[in-house]
Amino acid sequence: MIEANTPLLRLVRSFWPLVMISLFLLIIVAAVDLTGDIILAQTLIEGLVRIVIVAALYMFIGNSGIISFGHIGFVLVGAYATAWQTCCPYTREMFMPGLPEYLLNTSHHFIPAILLGGLLAALVALIAGFAIMRMSGIAASIGTFAFMMVLYSAYLRWSTWTSGASSVIGLPTTTTPWVGYVYAVITLAAAYFYSRSKWGLALRSSRDDEVAAKAAGVNVFGQRLLAFVISAFFCGMAGGLFGHFLGMLTVDSFYLGMTFITLSMLVVGGMQSLTGAVVGVVMLSVVIDVLRRLETGVGSFSIPSSSAEVGVGLILLIILIFRRTGLTGNAEIYWPFKADISSSGAMKRQS
Amino acid sequence: MLLEVKDITVHYSRLPALREVSVTVNEGEIVCIVGPNGAGKSTTLLAISGVLNPTHGEILFDGDKINGMSAEAVARSGISQVPEGRHVFTTLNVEENLRIGTSIRKDRENIEKDFKHILEIFPVLAERRKQAAGKLSGGEQQMLVIGRALLTNPRIMTIDEPSLGLAPNLVDRVYETLIDLRRSRGLTLLIVEQSSERALKAADRLYVLRSGQMQLEGKAADLRDGQKVRQAYFGFEEGSADDGKVAF
Amino acid sequence: MDYIIQTVISALSVGSFYALGALGIGLLFSVLRLINFAHGDFITIGGFALIVPSSAVVATVAIGGLHPAIMIVAIVAIVVALAVISYFIVFQHSQTSSPATMMIVSFALGYTLQNLVVMIYGGRPKAVNIFPSLTGQVQLSDGVSVQILQLVIIAVTWVLLIALVLFLKRTRVGVQMRAAAEDFRMARMLGVNGKNVIALAFVLSGGLAGIMSILFVTQTGVLNFRMGVPIMLFFFIATVIGGMGSLVGAVVGGYSVGIVSVVLSAILPEELRGFRDACVFILVIVILLVRPQGIVLTKAAKERV
Numbered sequence: 001m002i003e004a005n006t007p008l009l010r011l012v013r014s015f016w017p018l019v020m021i022s023l024f025l026l027i028i029v030a031a032v033d034l035t036g037d038i039i040l041a042q043t044l045i046e047g048l049v050r051i052v053i054v055a056a057l058y059m060f061i062g063n064s065g066i067i068s069f070g071h072i073g074f075v076l077v078g079a080y081a082t083a084w085q086t087c088c089p090y091t092r093e094m095f096m097p098g099l100p101e102y103l104l105n106t107s108h109h110f111i112p113a114i115l116l117g118g119l120l121a122a123l124v125a126l127i128a129g130f131a132i133m134r135m136s137g138i139a140a141s142i143g144t145f146a147f148m149m150v151l152y153s154a155y156l157r158w159s160t161w162t163s164g165a166s167s168v169i170g171l172p173t174t175t176t177p178w179v180g181y182v183y184a185v186i187t188l189a190a191a192y193f194y195s196r197s198k199w200g201l202a203l204r205s206s207r208d209d210e211v212a213a214k215a216a217g218v219n220v221f222g223q224r225l226l227a228f229v230i231s232a233f234f235c236g237m238a239g240g241l242f243g244h245f246l247g248m249l250t251v252d253s254f255y256l257g258m259t260f261i262t263l264s265m266l267v268v269g270g271m272q273s274l275t276g277a278v279v280g281v282v283m284l285s286v287v288i289d290v291l292r293r294l295e296t297g298v299g300s301f302s303i304p305s306s307s308a309e310v311g312v313g314l315i316l317l318i319i320l321i322f323r324r325t326g327l328t329g330n331a332e333i334y335w336p337f338k339a340d341i342s343s344s345g346a347m348k349r350q351s
Numbered sequence: 352m353l354l355e356v357k358d359i360t361v362h363y364s365r366l367p368a369l370r371e372v373s374v375t376v377n378e379g380e381i382v383c384i385v386g387p388n389g390a391g392k393s394t395t396l397l398a399i400s401g402v403l404n405p406t407h408g409e410i411l412f413d414g415d416k417i418n419g420m421s422a423e424a425v426a427r428s429g430i431s432q433v434p435e436g437r438h439v440f441t442t443l444n445v446e447e448n449l450r451i452g453t454s455i456r457k458d459r460e461n462i463e464k465d466f467k468h469i470l471e472i473f474p475v476l477a478e479r480r481k482q483a484a485g486k487l488s489g490g491e492q493q494m495l496v497i498g499r500a501l502l503t504n505p506r507i508m509t510i511d512e513p514s515l516g517l518a519p520n521l522v523d524r525v526y527e528t529l530i531d532l533r534r535s536r537g538l539t540l541l542i543v544e545q546s547s548e549r550a551l552k553a554a555d556r557l558y559v560l561r562s563g564q565m566q567l568e569g570k571a572a573d574l575r576d577g578q579k580v581r582q583a584y585f586g587f588e589e590g591s592a593d594d595g596k597v598a599f
Numbered sequence: 600m601d602y603i604i605q606t607v608i609s610a611l612s613v614g615s616f617y618a619l620g621a622l623g624i625g626l627l628f629s630v631l632r633l634i635n636f637a638h639g640d641f642i643t644i645g646g647f648a649l650i651v652p653s654s655a656v657v658a659t660v661a662i663g664g665l666h667p668a669i670m671i672v673a674i675v676a677i678v679v680a681l682a683v684i685s686y687f688i689v690f691q692h693s694q695t696s697s698p699a700t701m702m703i704v705s706f707a708l709g710y711t712l713q714n715l716v717v718m719i720y721g722g723r724p725k726a727v728n729i730f731p732s733l734t735g736q737v738q739l740s741d742g743v744s745v746q747i748l749q750l751v752i753i754a755v756t757w758v759l760l761i762a763l764v765l766f767l768k769r770t771r772v773g774v775q776m777r778a779a780a781e782d783f784r785m786a787r788m789l790g791v792n793g794k795n796v797i798a799l800a801f802v803l804s805g806g807l808a809g810i811m812s813i814l815f816v817t818q819t820g821v822l823n824f825r826m827g828v829p830i831m832l833f834f835f836i837a838t839v840i841g842g843m844g845s846l847v848g849a850v851v852g853g854y855s856v857g858i859v860s861v862v863l864s865a866i867l868p869e870e871l872r873g874f875r876d877a878c879v880f881i882l883v884i885v886i887l888l889v890r891p892q893g894i895v896l897t898k899a900a901k902e903r904v
Binding site for chain 3: 422434443447500
């Protein structure tokens with residue numbers, strides 16, 4: 001039995017879930033890279049980008065207890081902000097004629113572009129959150145839903161900047177599995193450290209008992225807003241990553257479908273667990289992939305289209321009814337070795 | 352024995368709130384359960400009402416097992432509860448509140464007779480018949496919830512802290528009414544009280560509960576000097592070395 | 600002046616529609632603390648029930664072709680059945696969960712229903728024509744001509760509102776429902792059958808949704824699997840702004856949102872007209888900043904300290 005009795009081991013143990021998840025993903029990415037299978041790589045990239053989104057969702061929903069239906073709005077903001085910077089230098093004016101001179105003529109490297117996309121999303125979150133986070137939990141959730149719908153319809157109509165209902169084509173496809181991996185790990189680390197910070201703790205106190213938290217001096221509004229903005233930043237970056245994965249963008253991709261799938265992944269994995277976020281993404285990505293292949297047909301057998309969506313819906317309903325805490329039971333990966341006496345089972349359940 | 356609570360253990364999640372608690376109430380009796388805050392008195396009543404499910408033990412009403420039944424079913428069997436904090440329906444008026452009490456009854460004629468009778472017992476309710484229940488004073492609300500519970504035509508009524516938040520003279524009146532009801536209707540009462548003085552005055556038999564366990568049981572007449580009750584209530588012997596220290 | 604009258608009637612008509620929708624949401628929220636994200640999809644299914652299941656672009660009316668009275672009863676019955684089945688299969692099991700969990704449950708249900716519609720009817724919008732006479736105009740006075748349907752919507756709403764009020768005040772079950780909405784546990788302790796009361800709330804909510812689906816399809820003439828989502832959002836907004844947990848609030852909220860929406864349509868300059876909905880939301884947010892609990896206060900909205 002390995003005891004955590006040296007400083008190094010203790011260090012590793014305190015980051016155990018993060019280390020484990022990162023290693024797990026590393027193995028998968030390396031394995032897919034080795035096979036050289038392109039289709040598998042595509043599925044993997046999509047999964048990694050989803051991990052960024054779902055980890056960001058966990059950052060907000062897991063700690064605040066407020067369901068947000070609006071984060072895909074941030075993904076939308078980030079995605080198009082990136083497109084404005086990196087897409088199709090020769091045809092940009094054709095797709096998005098209304099863009100200002102500066103944006104039409106300059107192109108950035110994808111890393112700063114994605115970063116700026118994230119920052120723009122964070123700014124939008126700051127403004128929207130200022131109003132939304134004042135509302136009570138349920139009303140705030142409705143507010144996030146309204147927010148997503150407003151962004152969707154605004155981007156749809158704003159065709160001079162977004163190409164409206166048609167697609168913007170020509171983003172550089174720079175999101176490889178390794179790029180996706182790096183961003184995923186960064187997001188997971190941010191989520192992990194945020195949760196264990198004093199701000200994460202303060203926010204969780206309001207999740208469990210809002211009145212008591214306020215009485216203890218927690219600025220509930222401020223903490224919620226902080227989580228909202230940080231999670232929006234990562235969602236914005238995910239949007240950029242997504243654009244650079246597909247090479248094109250359509251406003252319609254960032255609407256109910258993505259909202260539902262990412263929320264399902266978080267809930268199925270376990271809303272209050274970072275491990276759960278990853279588990280949910282992996283599980284549901286597999287399910288969706290299998291169902292989609294069945295939709296297109298295996299031999300002469302095929303299931304009706306939209307079965308994948310109905311399938312995910314049913315899985316989500318079943319989990320919500322029978323195992324509300326998700327597949328992980330809201331726990332993180334625990335240190336399987338003997339802990340030192342001062343903290344028994346410390347890793348097992350996040351507070 | 353009309354109501355028999357046999358060695359029930361009740362958990363809130365993993366926390367045991369009651370440990371092997373037993374209470375018996377015979378027909379026509381007034382039984383009081385006293386004890387300090389957090390003793391589990393309300394939990395006992397909630398377990399009887401079917402709101403909480405005991406993890407061990409049984410509750411028998413007239414010989415039939417009622418633990419595990421839903422709250423509606425328990426109410427239907429003839430046990431009516433007046434929970435802590437009154438719980439009037441503030442958006443309904445006085446009359447509507449009372450009529451909710453008749454939800455489980457089907458005998459229309461008797462319902463009307465009972466209804467008029469309740470208004471006689473509590474004339475203040477008759478006066479304020481159409482007023483929103485939220486606008487009544489504390490004492491009036493207490494009368495309302497007792498009247499409402501009576502309209503379910505129960506064989507036994509459990510009341511949780513009838514004196515809560517009421518001025519002493521109002522509490523006197525509440526207890527007068529309850530004792531009167533026992534006399535006139537043969538109503539059996541199980542009352543939870545924080546004040547052991549009041550309990551000793553009103554009850555036939557007394558139970559003392561502390562920290563989820565039954566400490567003492569006896570006839571009120573035998574316990575009138577209060578000494579044994581105080582011991583059980585606070586958990587130490589008077590005159591002992593622990594006397595005067597706070598009991599945990 | 601004539602323009603103002605027409606705008607007023609339009610505002611009342613839209614307001615009535617939103618009031619009905621908000622009521623449907625409010626009924627379930629008051630009894631069950633459930634924000635039903637599937638309500639819009641109940642309306643959608645009511646609409647699709649009018650036609651033959653096929654993916655053809657021009658829909659063949661099935662139930663929609665029957666005699667009006669039969670059609671209305673059939674559609675309402677179908678949506679009520681859907682609502683009640685949803686309760687027994689889905690919501691009943693999560694009743695003990697937090698309102699947040701129940702919200703996701705209803706979201707999952709709604710999304711699943713939407714995609715079932717796509718599976719059966721295909722994803723493309725379809726044209727449907729029912730009650731074509733109602734979409735015509737009627738001359739109220741010399742310069743004022745309004746769509747008949749607008750008057751019908753207002754009338755239907757008020758008939759339903761009065762019926763609902765009578766039901767809640769005068770019938771035994773109605774009073775029980777009000778009691779359960781305020782203090783569910785206490786009502787059960789007095790013998791009120793919790794399951795029946797909630798099922799009844801679903802019946803009423805489903806009934807309202809059924810009627811609304813007929814009105815909505817008559818007005819728009821289009822069936823689209825996502826058509827329930829934007830209107831459902833407006834119902835939520837109406838409930839929030841009117842005061843959650845209060846049925847009066849739901850109606851007040853519905854009318855407020857409808858009136859604001861129509862007035863904005865009338866006064867917004869040309870270029871911003873597409874962003875009317877965004878403006879409605881901004882206004883709502885401003886109102887909520889000033890009065891976060893909504894217009895009508897109820898016990899449900901206040902926290903128990």
